[in-house]
Amino acid sequence: MPGYDPIRLPPDFWTDPAVREALRARDIGRLLKIMTSPPLKISQTRIGVAIGGKDQGQISRMINKTKEKTLGSLIDIADGLDMPQSARYDLLHGLLGASPQPDPIPTPDPTVGLIYPAGDQPDRASVAELLRVDLDGHTAVTDAAVNLDAWKTTYMQWLLADTDQAAPADIGRIAGVEGIRRTTELFARLDNQFGGGHARQALVQYLRSDVLPLLDEHHPDPIRAELYRATAEAVLLAAWMSYDAGNHGLAQRYFIQAAKIADSAGDRVLSASILDAMSHQATFIGNYTEAAQLAQAAQAGTRGRATATLTAHFSLMEARALARLGDATGTDRAISKAVTLFEKRRPDDDPEWIRYVDDAELAAEIGHCFRDLDRHQAAAGYLLQSVGGTSDEYLRSNYFATMVLADAHLAAGDREQAQAIALKGIEVGEYLKSARTTTYLREFRARLEASSSTVDTDFVDALSGSNLWRRAEEELRTENR
Structure with missing residues (x-):
């Protein structure tokens, strides 16, 4: 029998009224019929593998059978389909004694992740809640539109809370920090080659289960700063992958929290590059004025501190937004600044995460601008x-x-x-x-x-x-x- 990946059902599948009705009636035939019908169209063979190595014929007979009452078989089905606790309660209530009904999944705060935290520390609770609602598939957050005010509030608070740029600590390799960086690099390669939707949830799960617990541990200040820096890069990647997957409101929230974590590490340049990424997203979804403002804030907040390559990229993002606005004069000025800076760049001085910006990247960004200005x-x-x-x-x-x-x-x-x-x-x-x-x-x-x-x-x-x-x-x- 061929091998199959585990069946991964949409998070809202188990709360669908038809599914809940089938579970409460223990009508496994009806449940499997829903799974094998559009839009899911999961094959009977694949379902058979998941629920205990049954063949296609056995699954076909289960679909045509009225109900399944054997406790052992019901548990096998629940385990094989990775049912959440609430679905198991619907299926098994009354068979396992007086099992209490599980607590309802808390409704998420619709503003979760949109607020740039005050103070000098990231809001660990907001990050944890954002990761939770993402993994739980709360569409009120995962499918939300961007909040224009959140962009403006973020860059204004970021500019006002100007922190001194701290040099990376010379602390050698710390296991937790190194692990985050290596894992982020792996997910970044997958993102670049296969798209943000390919392994996005795996990264979110890694952040929740492996990275957040490290933030709760006590560390000396230099190590904590490096831990924050590595975490900011990982959350930034989650933002990029969410953006690429089309989850724009969700991406915005990850961008905001990543910027705060980077600034808490004393890495003003990294946090500015996250504003730069927000500008990229804002241009893509048609918020051109906000995109220009974000790129301009990144430049203003790192004047004299960012490398030539970084400042050039900030100018290119400003140019991309201005070109979409039809501001040819402003676009030309921003491109000219970017090209002049790019000619002065010294790649060895650049952070590792910006070294993808080369001649081809510069040409692509300018090409986008000229396309939008009808300079074909x-x-x-x-x-x-x-x-x-x-x-x-x-x-x-x-x-x-x-x-x-x-x-x-x-x-x-x-x-x-x-x-x-x-x-x-x-x-x-x-x-x-x-x-x-x-x-x-x-x-x-x-x-x-x-x-x-x-x-x-x-x-x-x-x-x-x-x-x-x-x-x-x-x-x-x-x-x-």
């Missing part, structure tokens, strides 16, 4: 320097640059070349579990349809088996309803 030839020139210029470790970045290059050719009237380039990008993006990849393709498709009454048949035929194209098509259809 200039955009294509820069993007050609970026496409293929990054290593295979950064497949997602390559995809983005490729799709923006396709946009530039399409806007310049070279429809055939635009489609050929887009096909190459889609080939890369097909394997990324990233909501952003779908957004880039959806925008290209919208521009393609706007430039002609029909989308070329050969192009569509070449994409007949593409899940990425299908998702973009569905989102565009929903958007136009």
Whole structure:
């Protein structure tokens, strides 16, 4: 029998009224029928493996059977499907004696994680609660929209609470700190190659079970600062992965808490880079004024302290926002500043986490700006320097640059070349579990349809088996309803 990963059901599956009714009636046939039907469509074979090595025929008979009453078999099913406590109560009540009904899962505070903590320490309780509601799948938080006021409050409080920049402590390798850094590096590689949706929840679980307990231990100040610094980088990655997966309100909350943890470590530069990341997200989702303000705050709060590479990147994020606003003069000024600084950079002086910013990254960001300002030839020139210029470790970045290059050719009237380039990008993006990849393709498709009454048949035929194209098509259809 083939091996299968454990069945992972959506968090709200067990609270669905039809599922709860089947559990209370101990109607396992109805429960399994729900699991094998759309939208889940879990195979009978896979269910059989999960609940004790049953074959497909046995599962088929269970689906057609009215009820399952044997305590042992019910427990096997509960264990195999990893039922939460509340679902087990629905299924087993009355069979195990007077089992008390489990406490209801507390409703999360809708503002959890949105407040930039006062004082010189991070709000450990807010971080813990944010991780909990994320893992528990509370959609009021995980699917929330961004809060515009939270961005403004964060960068204003960050600027007012200006802390002295502390140099990294020369304390050698500390097991806990080193473990966080190595694990974060592993998840970062997975994120870059496969998208934020690939292993995001595994990182969140790691933060909750392995990292937070370390923050509760007593450490000398130098070690605590390094622990905070490593934790901030890990929470920052959770924010990026949530952003890439399309959970924007959730990502915003992780960004805010990561910025506070970094500042509590005395790492003003790292916390500024998190404002820079917030700016990136704000531009992506259309909050361009807020994006420019966040990038400007990152520059103002690190003047004289950030390396040339970092300040150049802050200027590029400002340029990205201004270009979307149509401010050509402001964009040119910000790009000029970034290029001048970039020419002065000394990579050996840069923190490890910013060393991905190279000539290809610079060209890609400028290409985005010129695309948005309708300078199509200039955009294509820069993007050609970026496409293929990054290593295979950064497949997602390559995809983005490729799709923006396709946009530039399409806007310049070279429809055939635009489609050929887009096909190459889609080939890369097909394997990324990233909501952003779908957004880039959806925008290209919208521009393609706007430039002609029909989308070329050969192009569509070449994409007949593409899940990425299908998702973009569905989102565009929903958007136009």
